[in-house]
Amino acid sequence: xxxxxxxxxxxxxxxxxxxxxxxxxxxxxxxxxxxxxxxxxxxxxxxxxxxxxxxxxxxxxxxxxxxxxxxxxxxxxxxxxxxxxxxxxxxxxxxxxxxxxxxxxxxxxxxxxxxxxxxxxxxxxxxxxxxxxxxxxxxxxxxxxxxxxxxxxxxxxxxxxxxxxxxxxxxxxxxxxxxxxxxxxxxxxxxxxxxxxxxxxxxxxxxxxxxxxxxxxxxxxxxxx
Amino acid sequence: xxxxxxxxxxxxxxxxxxxxxxxxxxxxxxxxxxxxxxxxxxxxxxxxxxxxxxxxxxxxxxxxxxxxxxxxxxxxxxxxxxxxxxxxxxxxxxxxxxxxxxxxxxxxxxxxxxxxxxxxxxxxxxxxxxxxxxxxxxxxxxxxxxxxxxxxxxxxxxxxxxxxxxxxxxxxxxxxxxxxxxxxxxxxxxxxxxxxxxxxxxxxxxxxxxxxxxxxxxxxxxxxxxxxxxxxxxxxxxxxxxxxxxxxxxxxxxxxxxxxxxxxxxxxxxxxxxxxxxxxxxxxxxxxxxxxxxxxxxxxxxxxxxxxxxxxxxxxxxxxxxxxxxxxxxxxxxxxxxxxxxxxxxxxxxxxxxxxxxxxxxxxxxxxxxxxxxxxxxxxxxxxxxxxxxxxxxxxxxxxxxxxxxxxxxxxxxxxxxxxxxxxxxxxxxxxxxxxxxxxxxxxxxxxxxxxxxxxxxxxxxxxxxxxxxxxxxxxxxxxxxxxxxxx
Numbered sequence: 001x002x003x004x005x006x007x008x009x010x011x012x013x014x015x016x017x018x019x020x021x022x023x024x025x026x027x028x029x030x031x032x033x034x035x036x037x038x039x040x041x042x043x044x045x046x047x048x049x050x051x052x053x054x055x056x057x058x059x060x061x062x063x064x065x066x067x068x069x070x071x072x073x074x075x076x077x078x079x080x081x082x083x084x085x086x087x088x089x090x091x092x093x094x095x096x097x098x099x100x101x102x103x104x105x106x107x108x109x110x111x112x113x114x115x116x117x118x119x120x121x122x123x124x125x126x127x128x129x130x131x132x133x134x135x136x137x138x139x140x141x142x143x144x145x146x147x148x149x150x151x152x153x154x155x156x157x158x159x160x161x162x163x164x165x166x167x168x169x170x171x172x173x174x175x176x177x178x179x180x181x182x183x184x185x186x187x188x189x190x191x192x193x194x195x196x197x198x199x200x201x202x203x204x205x206x207x208x209x210x211x212x213x214x215x216x217x218x219x220x221x222x223x224x225x
Numbered sequence: 226x227x228x229x230x231x232x233x234x235x236x237x238x239x240x241x242x243x244x245x246x247x248x249x250x251x252x253x254x255x256x257x258x259x260x261x262x263x264x265x266x267x268x269x270x271x272x273x274x275x276x277x278x279x280x281x282x283x284x285x286x287x288x289x290x291x292x293x294x295x296x297x298x299x300x301x302x303x304x305x306x307x308x309x310x311x312x313x314x315x316x317x318x319x320x321x322x323x324x325x326x327x328x329x330x331x332x333x334x335x336x337x338x339x340x341x342x343x344x345x346x347x348x349x350x351x352x353x354x355x356x357x358x359x360x361x362x363x364x365x366x367x368x369x370x371x372x373x374x375x376x377x378x379x380x381x382x383x384x385x386x387x388x389x390x391x392x393x394x395x396x397x398x399x400x401x402x403x404x405x406x407x408x409x410x411x412x413x414x415x416x417x418x419x420x421x422x423x424x425x426x427x428x429x430x431x432x433x434x435x436x437x438x439x440x441x442x443x444x445x446x447x448x449x450x451x452x453x454x455x456x457x458x459x460x461x462x463x464x465x466x467x468x469x470x471x472x473x474x475x476x477x478x479x480x481x482x483x484x485x486x487x488x489x490x491x492x493x494x495x496x497x498x499x500x501x502x503x504x505x506x507x508x509x510x511x512x513x514x515x516x517x518x519x520x521x522x523x524x525x526x527x528x529x530x531x532x533x534x535x536x537x538x539x540x541x542x543x544x545x546x547x548x549x550x551x552x553x554x555x556x557x558x559x560x561x562x563x564x565x566x567x568x569x570x571x572x573x574x575x576x577x578x579x580x581x582x583x584x585x586x587x588x589x590x591x592x593x594x595x596x597x598x599x600x601x602x603x604x605x606x607x608x609x610x611x612x613x614x615x616x617x618x619x620x621x622x623x624x625x626x627x628x629x630x631x632x633x634x635x636x637x638x639x640x641x642x643x644x645x646x647x648x649x650x651x652x653x654x655x656x657x658x659x660x661x662x663x664x665x666x667x668x669x670x671x672x673x674x675x676x677x678x679x680x681x682x683x684x685x686x687x688x689x690x691x692x693x694x695x696x697x698x699x700x701x702x703x704x705x706x707x708x709x710x711x712x713x
Contacts, residue, residue: 068686068688069634069711069713070634070688070689070711070712070713071686071687071688071713072713073713074633074712074713075713087581093634094634095634095635095636095711096614096634096635096636096637097633097634097635098608098612098631098632098633098634098635098710099600099601099602099612099613099614100602100608100611100612100624100626100627100631101630101631101632101633102600102633103600103602103624103626104626104627104630104631108621109600109601109602109621109624110599110618110620110621112599112600113585113597113598113599114597114598114599114600114614115588115592115596115597115598116596116598117592117596118592118593118596122591122592125591126588126591126592129584129587129588130584130588133580133581133583133584133587134580135580135581135584136581188686188687188688189687194687195687
C-alpha cells in the first residue's frame with residue numbers, strides 16, 4: 001500500500017504528493033518522524049520543536065549522556081517531572097537528593113520516591129519492576145556502563161508503562177548502540193556558563209545544531225555550530 | 226424447600242499423615258509404645274500390620290522410615306484440615322476425633338454447583354497432602370457414618386428418600402455407639418445397620434442401648450442433631466516441619482506455601498487482611514550456631530491473596546543468607562486488619578495509589594526496607610536537618626521554602642575544602658562565588674551553628690556548587706570552607 005502511494009506521487013510529476021503520505025512512511029524531506037503521540041512538554045520551546053511529538057516521548061527510553069552528574073540535567077527534566085500527579089522515582093542517584101529543591105520548584109513531597117539498591121543488578125531489577133507496575137509518572141535512573149541486552153530489556157519494560165523513563169549515563173557511552181528512542185548529550189559550556197545540549201538520536205532526521213541551556217534563567221536559544 | 230446437604234470428611238490415618246513429608250517411595254510407619262500404629266501402602270505390601278512389634282516390623286523392612294507418634298503434629302494436621310474446609314461454610318463441626326461434618330447446602334450456588342464445590346473441597350484437602358474419605362448425605366450423622374465406613378457401596382446420597390437404603394447396607398461396626406453392645410448384637414445375627422433398625426425399640430431400650438437408638442434416629446433423619454460449630458482461632462500461628470534439612474530456596478518456599486494456604490483460609494474465615502507477618506526459619510542445631518532466623522515482613526498494602534504474598538516471601542528469602550540448613554518453618558500473623566471494602570467505581574481510577582503500595586512492598590522485599598525512602602521535610606534552618614527521608618510515606622508537614630534556590634544534591638556530611646589565597650579550591654581550581662551570602666544560624670543554646678551559604682561556580686567545568694563558610698570554625702582556626710551541595 002505504501003509503495004503504491006509513493007509510485008503514484010512520483011508519476012504525478014509535480015513536487016506535491018498525489019495522495020496523503022502513509023503515517024508509517026517517512027520521507028527524507030520531513031525533519032521529524034510523523035504519527036507520534038503527544039509528548040510531555042519539556043518547558044523549553046526550542047527543544048520541544050526539535051523533538052518528535054513536541055516533547056519527551058512516553059513509553060520508551062530517553063537517554064541523557066553527560067560527562068559527570070551535575071551538568072544541568074535536573075534543570076532539563078524539572079519542568080516535565082513537575083507535571084502530572086503520580087509519583088516520580090529517583091533510582092540510584094550518585095548523591096543524596098535534597099527534597100527541599102523538589103518542593104521549592106513546586107513539586108508535592110509525597111510524589112517523590114528515592115530508591116537506592118546495594119547492587120547494580122538489583123537496580124536493573126527495580127527499574128523493570130517500576131516500569132512494569134505502571135504506577136509511576138516518571139523514572140529517573142542513573143545507570144553507568146551497561147550491556148545492550150540490559151538496555152533492550154528496559155526498553156521493552158518501558159513500552160509497557162505510560163510514563164517517562166530517563167536514563168542518565170556517562171558520555172563515553174555515546175559511541176555504543178542503544179535502543180533508546182531519544183538520545184541527548186549534555187555537556188557543560190565553560191565559556192558561557194550553563195550547558196550545551198546535542199541531540200544524538202531521535203526518530204526523524206539528525207539535528208546538527210547545538211542547543212544552549214542556561215542555568216539561571218532556563219532560557220534556551222539555538223546556535224549553529 | 227431445598228434439602229440440607231452435609232459433607233463428611235474422615236481422616237484415614239492422621240498419625241501417619243502428620244509425617245506427610247516422608248518420601249512416598251519409601252515404606253514408612255508410625256510407632257506408639259513400641260507397636261506399629263499405622264503404616265503406608267509399601268509397608269503393608271511387605272507384610273507390616275498395625276499392632277506388630279517394632280522388632281518384627283524392622284525385621285521385615287530394615288530400611289524403612291520409622292517415626293514416633295507426635296500428638297502435636299496431629300493437632301496441627303487437624304487444624305490445617307479445619308482451616309482448609311472453613312472457606313466453604315462456617316458450619317463445621319467435629320464428629321468424633323477424626324471426622325468432620327460440614328453443612329454445604331447453602332454454599333452450593335456460591336461455588337458454582339455441587340460438582341464444582343465437591344471438586345474444590347477435594348483439591349484443597351489434597352493440597353495439604355492428607356488422605357481423607359469424603360461423603361455426602363442429607364443428615365450430618367449419616368455423612369459422618371458414610372465417611373467413616375471402611376466399605377460402603379455408595380458414599381454420596383443426595384435425596385433423603387434414598388438414604389435408608391444406603392445406610393442399611395453399612396456394617397454394624399461403623400456406628401461408634403454400637404461397639405459397646407457389639408458382642409450380643411452380632412450373636413443375634415445383626416450385622417448391618419438395617420438389621421439394627423428392624424430390632425424392636427423397646428427391647429434395645431431395656432438392654433441399655435438407648436444411645437444406639439438415638440444415633441440411629443439422628444443418622445436416618447428422624448431426630449435433629451445438635452453440633453458444636455468450630456470457630457476460627459483468634460490468632461494465626463502455624464509450623465511445618467521437614468523430615469530432611471532443606472538448603473534449596475524452592476524447597477523452603479514450597480514448605481512455607483503450605484502455611485500460607487492455611488493463613489489465607491484463616492483470613493478468609495474472618496474477612497481479614499494481614500499487614501505484618503513473622504516468618505521464622507528454624508535451623509538444625511550445630512554447636513553454638515544460631516538456631517532461628519526470624520524474618521519480619523511488614524507491608525503497606527494488606528495482603529490476603531496467596532500468590533502476591535508467596536511472591537513477596539520468595540523475594541525476601543532470596544536476600545537472606547542462611548547460616549545452616551532449615552528443618553522447619555513457622556508463620557505467625559502479628560498485625561492484621563479488616564479487609565478493605567470492594568471498590569464502588571467500575572473502572573480503576575487514574576490516580577489510584579494501590580499499585581504504588583504493592584510496588585513498594587515488592588521493592589522492599591528484595592532490596593530491604595532502607596533502600597526505599599520517602600521525603601519527610603522538617604521545619605529546621607539547617608539544611609541537613611530540614612531534609613529527612615523516611616521508610617514509610619508520611620503526610621507532609623507545612624514547610625516554608627527559603628528564597629534562594631536550593632541545590633538538587635546534598636552531601637552528607639559537608640565536605641571540607643582546601644583554601645588557596647582565601648578562596649575555596651575544589652576539583653583543581655579556585656571556585657568563583659556567584660551569589661550573595663545567605664546567613665543561616667541555628668541552635669545558639671545547644672550546638673551553635675553559624676554558616677554563610679553561597680553558590681560558587683567552577684571556572685572550567687561550569688558546575689555550580691553550594692558552599693558555606695563556617696564562622697565558628699574560622700574563629701577557632703580550623704578549615705572553614707565546606708561543600709554542602711551540588712546543583713544538577
